[in-house]
Amino acid sequence: MATKAFKSEKIDAIKAKAEKAQVAILTEYKGYSVEEITNLRRSLQKDGGDYMVTKNTLAKIAFKGTDFEVLTENMTGPIAIAFGFEDQVSPAKAVAKFIKESKKGAILGGALDGRLLSAQEAEALSKLPSKEELIAKILGSINSPASGIVGSVNAVMAQLTRAMAAVRDQKSA
16 A cells, blocks of 8 residues: 555656646556556657656646646546657657557547647647657748749849850851
8 A cells, every 4th residue: 555655756746747748648558568658658758758657546636736637537547648848749649659559558638738638639639740840841931932032043044144155156156
């Protein structure tokens, strides 16, 4: 039986993660081995996140007063929580990929900016481009007009050079 001090430490650990996190994804972990959970946790940690299996009652207490308090109504059965500290999309991507590969578990929902996400919305979040991909697209869009102008100026200069060469060749003939 867990002592009151142990439970208090667990609650503090969950609360600390919740205060740092930008997103939380609830998952069902039934059927996962310890090795599988460890691999998922490592995958999330590479992307600036974490994965935590916890008792629902402790998580509900820890989430009071945080943006993730909305998750408490979805906390039934064996759950684990994927937190994202640096990016809102990468935890959902990692969990969705893991579930697809292992064919076990499910995304139960999530919370983003104090808003409850349904299971479908959390899965849709996993299909969004990552932060790096979005930045690359924005930079490409910003660079596109400049590239177009450079291409146009180069085309005009090339046509002018060809026309002058044709006039020179015509006069010398």
